[in-house]
Amino acid sequence: MRVLVTGGAGFIGSAVCRHLVASGATRVVNVDKLTYAGNLASLRAVEGRPNYTFYRLDICNEGALLDIMRRERVDAVMHLAAESHVDRSIEGPNVFAETNVLGTVRLLSAALTYWSELRGEARERFRFHHVSTDEVFGDLPFGSGVFAEESRYAPSSPYAASKAAADHFVRAWHQTYGLPVVLSNCSNNYGPFHFPEKLIPLTIINAVEDKPLPLYGSGANVRDWLHVDDHARALELVIRQGRPGESYNIGARAERNNLSVMESICDLLDIRRPRKGGKSYRDLITLVADRPGHDRRYAIDPSKVERELGWRPKRAFEAGLSDTIDWYLDNSWWWEPIRRERYSGARLGGRLRSVT
Known part of the structure; x- marks a missing residue:
């Protein structure tokens, strides 16, 4: 199977590429623009593998996408x-509309043209898989309800609206x-190679550098946490x-609320890498003003x-x-x-921010 993966240098995309390449049964064609969150270092494990190819390309370039699909004879x-x-979507929504x-x-237009040219078995097996998020469904009350595939769309942020x-x-x-399309909507992912401005990696890194651990509001917001490698298998x-x-x-x-996630990280770090003076990393937790439109809770029914x-x-x-x-x-x-090259401490640690 030959799969074209867009965004394969990102957090989830790189996990998918590593998973598919390691299986040996799939040829992966990775297309990524390499914006701030794209990092080829996340793909070091598959560089040079015969069943892996990388193209640096913006997905808005329809003609180039079609050329790659034809050249690589992709199945999906x-x-x-x-x-x-x-x-970022709150600060600058236009780029989210443009990319997403x-x-x-x-x-889709490139895929449709390519699929229309296929014949026989190749046409029958082709799939377009769109990977989306639970945030399109909007907000859930604490303690009741879950998102099903039929749930009403009610996005709260520009990011969620674009998805x-x-x-x-x-x-x-x-x-x-x-x-022939399939869609999937996932809950919050975590794991290796997660960009360092997200909640879990930001908490870990700021803690070991003895910097404040910013937490939106009271930390009561609840998310369903999915390991990125489990997600890659599902995809x-x-x-x-x-x-x-x-x-x-x-x-x-x-499901865990953000405060409990942060406290769990602090408790584990207290054991693995104790702070000087014997203080707990929990002392670094710093509540900051909540962001606009912050959804209370996400929860997915994966039945x-x-x-x-x-x-x-x-x-x-x-x-x-x-x-x-x-x-x-x-x-x-x-x-x-x-942190050094892209932020120089200005946005990570220096400026308090926490993301879920």
Whole structure:
């Protein structure tokens, strides 16, 4: 199987590339623009592998995308390329509309042209897999309700709105043109190679540098946490076995509020790397003003993907979080250049911000 992965140098995309390449049964064609969150260092493990190829390209370049699909004779497209930082979408929404909406439309157009040229078995097996987020469904009250595939869309942030629009365009290309699409909406991912301005890596890195640990509001906001490697396995099942026109919600049934996540990280670091003077890392937790439109709770019902595709997460949150902390402690070669070269401490640690 030859899969074109867009955004394959990002957090989830790189995990997908590593997973698919390691299996040996898939040829991966990675297309990434390499914006601030794209990092080829995350793909060091697959560089030079015969079943892996990288193209630096903006997904808004429809003609070049079509050329790559034809040249590589791809069997499927897994679309992960997106601007995904909620705070950034509030500060500058235009780029989110351009990449997440217009980029998706141009990728769909290239895929439709390519698929229309295919014949026989190649045409039958082609799939366009659009990877989306639970944030398109909006806000849930504390303690009740979960997102199902049929849940009403009610995005709260410009980021979520751009992803919701992209979801609708993908479904429209299926209904109008017959393009064989599958969709998936995931909960919050965590794990190795997560960009250092997200909640879990930011907390780990700021803590070991003895900097404040910024937390929005009271920290009561709840998220369902999914290890990125479990997500990568689910995405492979969706693109191989998912039914055209269907969507699949992928979550780990691991709801935690942000304060408890941060406290768990602090407690684990107290054991692994005690602070000078014997103080707890919890003392560094600093409440900051909440961001606009901050959804209270996300929770996903993954029953459909469990029932139809046989997927289950392999990592319990506590074990996955512990492994993630160890990874960041052992792999400063990956995150230190990001902080030094792209932020110089101005946005990470110097300016208090926390993202979920």
